[in-house]
Amino acid sequence: MEFAFVSGNPALDLAGTVGSRRGEPVDLLSVPADLERWVAQCDELPAHVTVETAGFEAALALREAVYRLALDRLLGRSFAPGDLEIVNAAAAGPVPKVELGHAGLRISGDLPSVLSHLARSGIAALADPAACLKECGRPDCTRLYLDRSRGARRTWCGMDECGNRVKAAAYRARRRASATADGHG
Numbered sequence: 578m579e580f581a582f583v584s585g586n587p588a589l590d591l592a593g594t595v596g597s598r599r600g601e602p603v604d605l606l607s608v609p610a611d612l613e614r615w616v617a618q619c620d621e622l623p624a625h626v627t628v629e630t631a632g633f634e635a636a637l638a639l640r641e642a643v644y645r646l647a648l649d650r651l652l653g654r655s656f657a658p659g660d661l662e663i664v665n666a667a668a669a670g671p672v673p674k675v676e677l678g679h680a681g682l683r684i685s686g687d688l689p690s691v692l693s694h695l696a697r698s699g700i701a702a703l704a705d706p707a708a709c710l711k712e713c714g715r716p717d718c719t720r721l722y723l724d725r726s727r728g729a730r731r732t733w734c735g736m737d738e739c740g741n742r743v744k745a746a747a748y749r750a751r752r753r754a755s756a757t758a759d760g761h762g
């Protein structure tokens with residue numbers, strides 16, 4: 578399964594592995610192997626990382642702390658000390674090793690280094706007063722993302738993920754409405 582990396586920040590992408598947060602949440606990371614695949618698909622992280630149960634729990638705790646802090650930022654609330662503690666503790670560790678080779682970039686490291694990189698990315702985004710943090714315009718999505726578009730006019734986390742789905746649903750609704758109006762509905 579392919580994960581979506583559309584938030585403009587890997588920590589927000591991690592938070593986005595839970596969808597429909599206000600309805601019936603859908604968690605794409607249900608076992609440690611899911612996180613291994615997510616890390617492998619993220620451009621900024623090592624291609625191979627081993628995740629065991631304790632590390633998986635730590636990653637989920639970081640994910641939820643990042644989500645709550647981002648939501649606080651979005652709503653103009655102050656950050657909860659417990660969430661700050663989780664993110665800052667994760668960020669204090671060593672980061673993945675980055676090397677340039679003939680084949681290009683090679684990133685390696687263990688899970689704590691991955692969590693450290695994610696925490697630092699989240700901190701950079703949440704500390705940036707110019708960052709335009711938004712929630713996706715499709716109500717069921719609830720993904721948070723950074724809008725870096727000119728004029729900050731982006732409405733969806735991603736066109737494939739949500740924009741096209743909303744437009745297609747609106748189109749179907751219009752067709753139904755006009756069919757009803759014509760007496761064919």
Ligand SMILES: [Zn+2]
Pocket residue numbers: 713714715718719720733734735738739
């Ligand atoms: Zn969305």
